[in-house]
Amino acid sequence: MCGYDILGITNNEHSGIFEFFRALPDYADRNGVSFSTPLDTIAQNTPIGTLPVPDPISWTNDDKSLTAYCGNELQNEALNKLYAMSKKVHVFPDSLLQADWLRLQDVSHFYFMDSHLYTSEGNRMGTHYESEYNAFVNYMNVLSDFIGRVEAQFPKSINDEELNPLLQTIEKQNEEIAHLRREVLRLKRIVSADRKSTKNLP
Numbered sequence: 001m002c003g004y005d006i007l008g009i010t011n012n013e014h015s016g017i018f019e020f021f022r023a024l025p026d027y028a029d030r031n032g033v034s035f036s037t038p039l040d041t042i043a044q045n046t047p048i049g050t051l052p053v054p055d056p057i058s059w060t061n062d063d064k065s066l067t068a069y070c071g072n073e074l075q076n077e078a079l080n081k082l083y084a085m086s087k088k089v090h091v092f093p094d095s096l097l098q099a100d101w102l103r104l105q106d107v108s109h110f111y112f113m114d115s116h117l118y119t120s121e122g123n124r125m126g127t128h129y130e131s132e133y134n135a136f137v138n139y140m141n142v143l144s145d146f147i148g149r150v151e152a153q154f155p156k157s158i159n160d161e162e163l164n165p166l167l168q169t170i171e172k173q174n175e176e177i178a179h180l181r182r183e184v185l186r187l188k189r190i191v192s193a194d195r196k197s198t199k200n201l202p
Contacts, residue, residue, distance in 0.1 A: 043185040060111070068117075069110040074136040078110065081143060087167040088150050090174055097153075100146055109139050 112135035
């Protein structure tokens, strides 16, 4: 996995990055390498164990911690407000709402609220904001609009106590649907592999 910032920001056009990505799919295909989404990879493989990661890690800062994303009050305020909507968002299969929900979780939003990015030592790579406060205000305005759209899906008369059992039921149903989709994908791959091996028989 890689961020889009490698295209033109951390690697400019003269580095050959665009030619590399143009050539990559054909090269991979010729060498039997395929691409898959995380969901596909999970469906194709069985876990053989767990990997303990007691402390979250990232690629940023010297200590590789999450402080670049949730190390100050602005970031935590934005994250708390965002994830307070999680249950309600998952109730409705509105594709536009779901797409915006995913976009609002992009780590770049919270990275741009990191105060270290705007110090003399910070490189401000990838951000067009003047300060972490500008990034925060812009994000919260967008989030406020999103929250309004989510809240508009619910009757004003319903309170959280009445809503919680409904949300829990829907969440369980969504988990079951996701599990069944993964199972269908896994079985399709098995059938596809069987067909390929049958074709190769004399």
